[in-house]
Amino acid sequence: MAGGDEIATEQMKDEPLLGLLDVALLAAILCAGAWWLFRGKRKSEPPSAAKSYTIQPTALATQSTETSFIKKLKTSGRSLVVFYGSQTGTGEEFAGRLAKEGIRYRLKGMVADPEECDMEELTALKEIPNSLAVFCLATYGEGDPTDNAMEFYEWLQSGDGDLSGLNYAVFGLGNKTYEHYNEVGKYVDKRLEELGATRVFELGLGDDDANIEEDFITWKDRFWPVVCEYFGIEATGEDVSVRQYRLTEHTDANLDRVYTGEMARLHSLKNQRPPFDAKNPFLSKIKVNRELHKTGDRSCMHIEFDIENSKMRYETGDHLAVYPQNNTELVNRLGELLSVDLDTVITLTNTDEESTKKHPFPCPCSYRTALSHYLDITSNPRTHVLKEIIEYTQDPKDQELLRLMSSNSVEGKQKYTQWIIQDNRNIVHILEDLPSCKPALDHLCELLPRLQARYYSISSSPKVHPDTVHITAVLVQYETPTKRTNKGVATTWLAAKQPAGGDDERCVAPIYIRRSQFRLPTRPQVPIIMIGPGTGLAPFRGFIQERNQLREEGKPVGETILYFGCRKKSEDFIYEEELTEYVNNGTLKMHVAFSRDQKEKVYVTHLLEQNKDELWRVIGENNGNLYVCGDARNMARDVHNIIEKVVQEKGGMTESQAATYVKKMEAQKRYSADVWS
Missing domain, CATH: 3.40.50.360 (Flavodoxin domain)
Structure with missing residues (x-):
């Protein structure tokens, strides 16, 4: 799963890199050179009369542990x-x-x-x-x-x-x-x-x-x-667009002391040690990366990550976090547009000495590392970014467009929505379409948000696969209104990682486990209904594996019912053979909707409407659990409405009583959703 601020991940706090002796020596060597080198670069940039800020070499401050x-x-x-x-x-x-x-x-x-x-x-x-x-x-x-x-x-x-x-x-x-x-x-x-x-x-x-x-x-x-x-105060009228970080360019950096993509601790991806989490991800080998779609122009990947000897443990229903890298072509294009040597090693240091966040990302690192590992260069830039890059823009028309879109006027908000959001422009697209805009790359590094981990519902059970974690991911690729092809950061990066056998160092990814509340009932004899069209099937594959394992061990297992939907049986019925085997051995009862295999489209919600007796038997008469995974905007909302209708009709309740009953199910963790927008 991946999505907005409601469901994704947190950024790390950076650790200090250099010791005091390193800092003193580095500052002495670089003070004059880096400063005058940067000043030379600034002479060719558009002047700024409205702002002033200091850029100079600085010692890296120690991370504060003060909690007051x-x-x-x-x-x-x-x-x-x-x-x-x-x-x-x-x-x-x-x-x-x-x-x-x-x-x-x-x-x-x-x-x-x-x-x-x-x-x-x-x-x-x-x-x-x-x-x-x-x-x-x-x-x-x-x-x-x-x-x-x-x-x-x-x-x-x-x-x-x-x-x-x-x-x-x-x-x-x-x-x-x-x-x-x-x-x-x-x-x-x-x-x-x-x-x-x-x-x-x-x-x-x-x-x-x-x-x-x-x-x-x-x-x-x-x-x-x-x-x-x-x-009882008044605005000062001062321009608040001031730099938050000071730049140091390291012309003779010790490459052994430079970050290359680590989240916090230097060399943490080479010298791995548990426990593994968001600040210390495990560099996992990809053992399997296979296509699940049989035909068609879309792609869905089944990927297995090796966690043997990592001491990482997961439970069925948990999420796997993957730290991706930005597309190399996009990174190089940004360097070309701004005429910057991306291999230049830099440090950005917070000018606020009281701040616990000394750097916007691990420093020192190269521009290339920052743009590849630490910065989000594919999302739609927010208005404050547009406002900040006006000073680097020479063409009056380009300036006016940026000024309008970063303003608070109704016209400005509409233009921002159309030109940035609806046309789906990222920072590279903006610089391509406004050729007179050439912001200083260090300033851009300060403004762009952090590249976040992507979350995926784990599609395996640790009882069956204790040494691997499986995910199911659709390759994201689409054309924008400006006729550009946008590609999903993580899925595009993962799609290229095809293990060729042996120890392929390129087929690795930094990962960690995020715990979830999406859990099977503690008593396996409790019946369950799982509703998951498309890749919403992912966590339920783990659920089914676990229930099947319990059956093979001779333990009593309640009804396990799956509602799955896809476009065409011959095209995107993922895990068909595996699911069919579970049906044949008695573990699973399955209802499948193929939306485009007949004239009238049939969706999972249609099947639910047809099987109200079964739904009520499980969740009403037998106190079973119901799970939903997939699209929150339409599918999950429609399912929720159907469930309330079933409770009302089959349970003989009023609309208000049915809503209360469903809310009680949610409070008891008998009705759980793992959804994304």
Whole structure:
């Protein structure tokens, strides 16, 4: 599975690289050379009268272990702290933008990760004059907080804090295709008030299924005037578009001390040691990569990752996180457009000495490494990126287009939606279509979001495959309105990894396991219904393997019923032979919908409508479990409506009673969804 901030991953914190002696020596050698080299490059760039910032060699600071954000606020003269709960990096990005804009309103801001802070100090924030805490919190899964916000969320639930005197505001990041839309933002906003805090501005709700950038801009444009009125302050009018990081170019770098794609610890991909997680992924060999589609122009891959001797363990229903690399051609194209030697080794160091995040990604590394491993160069750039690159643009028409799209006007928002979102332009496309725009690559590296891990539902059972993890992934490739071909970052990268036998070092991928709540019932005799068209079948393949294994061991196993759908039986009926074998040996009962094998299209939802008696027998009469995996926007929503209808009709309930019954199933983990938009 892969998707927006509701369901994806969190970025890591970078570790210091050089020791003090290394830094001192490096600074002494490079100070003059790197500085004057960079100044020479800047002379050929468009001038900027509106901004000024310092770029100079700097020693790499030590990672802070201080958890007192109150102390940091006091020592640095700040009054605004913006906390983020983020899985894909969007929440953190929005938090950074708010903290940065605070300068315009005499509220010097700081971004904070709640996982790294003593959140009980919120009770003491009132000691700082004009203090304000803002929370940019994403929801993912079934209304769950992000990993880094979990402890804070649980602390709020405990109800121990007296937050009277705390001024706050909340912006939630969610996706309306999910049933528990923005559940975390809504809860935190309500709970803070219950604990005595003062809501300075109304809750903001961002919808990643529509245009979360526009939602955020609309909210913050109304947020700042209210904040100014509340605290009795006025905007300074200062340009807040200042550089957050200082550049050092290492002209004579020690390549043994340069990052080449590691997430945190230097050489972690060569010198592997458990435990393996988001900051320390396991470099797994790909043992199998085979095509599942029989014919047609689409591709679906079955990939098996070797985890033997890794001490990694997974459970049926968990997710596999894969750290991909950007397409080499796209990376090279960016270097060509900006006339930059991508093998130049750089360090970007935070100008805010109080920040715990010293670098935007592991440094030092080459531009090529940053663009390949650390930066998202394929997504649609947000408006603040467009605003920042105006100064590097020479053609007045190009400048005006960027200025319009980065503005808050109705016309500007419409143009951004059409030219960036609907036309699906990434940063490379923008630079190709605006040839007079030549931003400094280090500035672009500062602005672009982090490349995130991609998540896939594991399609195997550890009881059957303890030493491998399987995933099922559709190769993403499509044409945009500008007649360009966009390719999925991870699936394109994985598709090229075809093991040729032996120890092929190229067929490896950094991975880790993310735990899931998508679980088989603890008692195997409980009957289950699984609904998963297309690659929604993935986790259910693991479920079926596990139930089959239990049967072979002579244990009692309840009914195992699968509803699967695809286009054509002869084309994309994935795992057909395997599923047929399970049907023949009595493990599985299967209903299959082939949408295009007849004149009238037939989908999984049609089969569910036809089998209401079976559905009620399992979930109503026998207290069985129901699972849904696949598209959240249409399929999962339609299934939910059908289930409520079945409960109402077959259970003899009112519409309200049926809805309550289904919600109780969800609370009891008898109705679970693993969906994406």
